[in-house]
Amino acid sequence: MIDLIPLSYEMLRVIWWLLLGVLLIGFALTDGFDLGIGALLPFAAKTDAERRVLINVVGPVWEGNQVWLILGGGAIFAAWPPLYAISFSGFYLAMLLILVALILRPVAFKFRGKIEDQRWRNLWDGALFIAGVVPSLVLGVAVGNVLLGVPFRLDETLRAHYDGHFFGLLTPFALLCGLVSLSMIVAHGAAVIGLRTEGVQAERARIYGRYAALTAAVLFVLGGLWATFGLDGYTVTSVQDTLGPSNPLRKTVATVPGAWMNGYALRPWTMIAPALGILGCVLAFVGMTMRTWRVALTGTSAAIVGIISTAGLSLFPFLLPSSVQPNASLTVWDASSSLLTLWTMLLVTGFFLPIILAYTAWVYRVMRGTVDAESIGRNPNAY
Template sequence: MEFIPLSYETLRVIWWLLLGILLIGFALMDGFDLGIGALLPFAARTDEERRVLINVVGPVWEGNQVWLILGGGAIFAAWPPLYAVSFSGFYLAMLVVLVALILRPVGFKFRGKVEDQRWRDAWDWALFVGGAVPALIFGVAVGNVLLGVPFGFDDTLRAHYDGNFFGLLTPFALLCGLVSLSMIVAHGAAVIAVRTKGPTAERARSYGRAATLVTAVLFGIGGLWVALGLDGYTVTSVQDTVGPSNPLAKSVSTATGAWLAGYKARPWTMIAPALGFAGCILAWFGLTAKAPKTALVGTSTTIIGIITTAGLSLFPFLLPSSLDPRASLTVWDASSSHLTLWTMLLATCIFLPIILAYTAWVYRVMRGTVTADTIGRNPNAY
C-alpha cells in the first residue's frame, strides 16, 4: 500500500521486536511480584514481616499486569495464527496460570479479614502458588516452543492441535520452567532487599544468592542441551518476506543444534546469553555485598539476557511445529495484514509512552523502604 511508509517486511520485524519488549517488560515488572509471592512463606516468618512484603507488591501489582495484557493483545493483533494455535494448544496450562493469578488479588483482600494465624497462613501459601506456578509454567511454555508444538493446518489453514497438558511436561520443558522460576525468585529477592530492611531483607538476600546460582547453572545446562541434544528448525526454501501470510508456503527441516545457526551467522547475538550469565554474577555480588540496587540491576540484566537468548535462537520462528515442520509459524508467514500492523504500530507509539509515563510516576510516588511502621501509619495498607 503506497500510503504506508514502512514495508511489510520491516513492520513484521518491528512487531517481532515489540513482542520481545513486551515479554521482557512483563518479566521485569510483574516478575518481581511473582518472585515476592514465591518467597513470601520463606523470606518472611512473622505476620508483620509478611504484611510488609505484601505491601511492597500491593500498590503496584495491578499496574504491572498491564504488560501481560499488552503481550496477549499484541499476539492477538499482530500474530493471529500464533494466538489461535498457542491459546488452543496451551489452553489447560493457561487455565492453570489464570487460576494461580486469581489467587493473588483474592489473597491480598481476604488475608487480613480474619485475625486467625491459620487463616492467614493458608492465604500466604495461596499467594505462594500465585507467584511460583505462573513463573514455572511460563518457562515450561518457552521450553515447549523450543521443542516444537504438535499442531498443523488443513488445506483451508484451519489449525489443529494434537497434544495434551501432560505432554507439555517433558524434561527439557521442566528445565526451562525451573530457569524461569529461579530467575523470577532472584528478581523478587533483589526487590525485597531494596524495599525492606532487617531479617526479612537478610533472608531475601540469602535466597536470592542461591536463586542466581541456580539460574546460571540451569541456563548453562539448557544451552548445552540445545546445542547437543535438541533438534532445531531451519527454513530450507526461499521464504517470501513481503507476501501474504501462509504458513504452508515453505519447507522446513530439523537437525540437532540448528537453533544455534543464528549465532554463527550473526556473532554479535552472543551478547544475549553473555548478558544472562553476567547478570547472574552481578546479582550474586550485589546480594553478597549488601548492595541491593546493584543486585536489582543484575537480576534485570539476567531477565533481559535470557529472554533475548530464546528469541534470537528461534528467529525467524515464532512457534515451530513438531507434528508438521512445514506448518511452523514464522515472522514472515504468521502476521496480520500490512495495514493492520501499521495501524497497531501507530496506536503503540501513542499509548506505550503513556503507560511508561504513568508507571514511572507510580514508582516514584511509591518509592522508599516499606516497614512495619509505614504500614501501621497507612490506613490503606494490606
C-alpha cells in the same frame, strides 16, 4: 492507503516481533518481582507482620505491572493471529492454570486481612505463594516446549489441529526451562525485597536470592548446551517471501540437530544476549553477597533481558515450530496480520506505550522508599 505506508511489510513484521519481545520482557521485569516475592513469602517472612511488609512492597503496584501481560496477549492476538489461536488453544490447560494462579493473587490480597485469625491468613499466604510459583514455572515450561516444537498441524484450509495434551508438555527439557524461569524470577523478587525492606526479611531474601541467581546461571548454561548438542532445531529450507501473504504452508522446514544455534554464527552480535543473561546472574549473586541491592537488582534485570532475548533470538524467524508438521511452523514472515493492520497498530502503540511507561515511572517514584511495620501502621490503606 497502503501505498502511503512508509514502512515495508517485512520491516513491520520485524518491528512487531521486537515489540512482542519488549512486552514480554516488560512483564518479567515488573510483574516478575511480584511473582518472585510471592514465591519467597513463606521463606523470607516468618511472622504475620513480616509477611505484611512483603505484601505491601507489591501491593501498590501489582495491578499496573500486570498490564504488561495483557499488552503482550493483546499484541499476539492482533499482530500474530495464527500464533494466538494455536498457542492459546494448544496450551489451553497450561494457560488456565496460569490464569487461576493470577486470579488467586488479588483474592488473597483482599481476603487475608478480613479476619484476624492466623490460620485464615496462612491460607491466603499459601495462595500468594502458589500465585508466585505457578506462573513463573509454567511460562518457562511453555518456552521450553516452543523450542522443542509444538504438536500442531494445519490442513489445506489453514485450520489448526493440536495433537498434544497437558502432561506431554512436562518433558525434561521443558521443565529445565521452567526452573530457569522460576529461579530467575525468585532472584528478581529477592533483590527487590532487599532494596525495599530492612532487617531480617532482607537478610533472608539475600540468602535465597543468592541461591536462585546461581541456580539460574547454571541451569541457563545447561539449557544452552542441551539445545546445542542434544536438541533438534528448525530451519527453513526454501526461499521464504518476507513480503508475501501470511500462509505458513508456502515454505519447507527441516529439523536439524543444534539448528537453534545457527543464528548466532550468522549474526555474532546476538551472542550479547546469552552473555548478558549469564553476567546478569553473576552480578546479582555478587550484589546480594555484598548487600549492595541496587547492583543486585541491576543484575537480575540484566539476566531477565538476556535470558528472554536469548530464547527469542534462538527461535528467529520462528514463532511456533510444529513438531508433527514442520512445514506448518509459524514464522515472523508468514503468521502476521495484514500490512495495514500492523501499521495502524504501530501508530496506536506509538501513542499509548510512552504513556504507560511514564505512568509506570511515576508510580514507582511515588511508591519508592523502605517498607516496614511502622510505615504500614501509618497507612490506613495498607494490606
